[in-house]
Amino acid sequence: MSIKKKLWRYGKEKAVLCIALMLALLTLTGFGSMRHVKILADGCSMEINTIYATPERILHQAGVTLQDKDEYRLSTENVQDHTTIIVYRAVPVTVEYQGKKQEIVTSKPTVGDVLNELGYSGDAYVALPDKNTTIQRNLNIQVQDVVNNETEEQKASGNETNTQGNPDDMQAAMRNIVETSRGARRFSNVLYMEATAYLPSDGGGSGITASGAPARYGVVSVDPDVIPLGTRLFIPGYGMAVAADTGGAIVGERIDLCMDDYTDAMDFGRREVKVYILD
Numbered sequence: 014m015s016i017k018k019k020l021w022r023y024g025k026e027k028a029v030l031c032i033a034l035m036l037a038l039l040t041l042t043g044f045g046s047m048r049h050v051k052i053l054a055d056g057c058s059m060e061i062n063t064i065y066a067t068p069e070r071i072l073h074q075a076g077v078t079l080q081d082k083d084e085y086r087l088s089t090e091n092v093q094d095h096t097t098i099i100v101y102r103a104v105p106v107t108v109e110y111q112g113k114k115q116e117i118v119t120s121k122p123t124v125g126d127v128l129n130e131l132g133y134s135g136d137a138y139v140a141l142p143d144k145n146t147t148i149q150r151n152l153n154i155q156v157q158d159v160v161n162n163e164t165e166e167q168k169a170s171g172n173e174t175n176t177q178g179n180p181d182d183m184q185a186a187m188r189n190i191v192e193t194s195r196g197a198r199r200f201s202n203v204l205y206m207e208a209t210a211y212l213p214s215d216g217g218g219s220g221i222t223a224s225g226a227p228a229r230y231g232v233v234s235v236d237p238d239v240i241p242l243g244t245r246l247f248i249p250g251y252g253m254a255v256a257a258d259t260g261g262a263i264v265g266e267r268i269d270l271c272m273d274d275y276t277d278a279m280d281f282g283r284r285e286v287k288v289y290i291l292d
Contacts (some may be wrong), residue, residue: 054100146249222258234258234269
């Protein structure tokens, strides 16, 4: 074989080897086709195009740093086109059970997730606030046994306890106290309502509510025949609120929650919420 043919063959084999190494590198590093990914972190929403297939690399590309105990969740089983990555920051919370308080740092999204993490799983326990409540910094979670659903005051007085119905509602109804981000609050009633979300600029665009107060987070729109204007409320997953606005579509057991961000309003969508009427 001539030197020229040998060089040509050597060059061809080298090119094939380089291509194979490149493909292997792409597989190992998570490179691939372009993906459009949405990231929800720190109250912000961003969308990026990425060639990465691993969430950690995508978050790094977006400038989102994961601290110790922070977690993320995917809207799909793995990273695909139009996957959403949700980052949950670790925050301190207090869990109280049988008079003992446990202070932990968690990135779990809901009270129920925290209880499962600590071993309070199944229907043997109830919590205040309820298990669907979104975790917030310094939230105080009170855990109680369902089988021990009488308060000490009720036992002493000999009052009978109604053991029917939803355990969360049963426990709350006995004590008439709900734990909020601002501490324990007494309530007079609990309503289950269909909730939607709106922005201060919606409607007339003036940002002024029916009560004359500016629309902002924590201001909700209600039917005054159901909830009088000025009523203080607590809505798990939303927080403390005041009934200060009305709306043409808000009739009966419906409630409209003011959000600061368009993305938050869209993500909230339409859902059933528990509304505590505070004293």
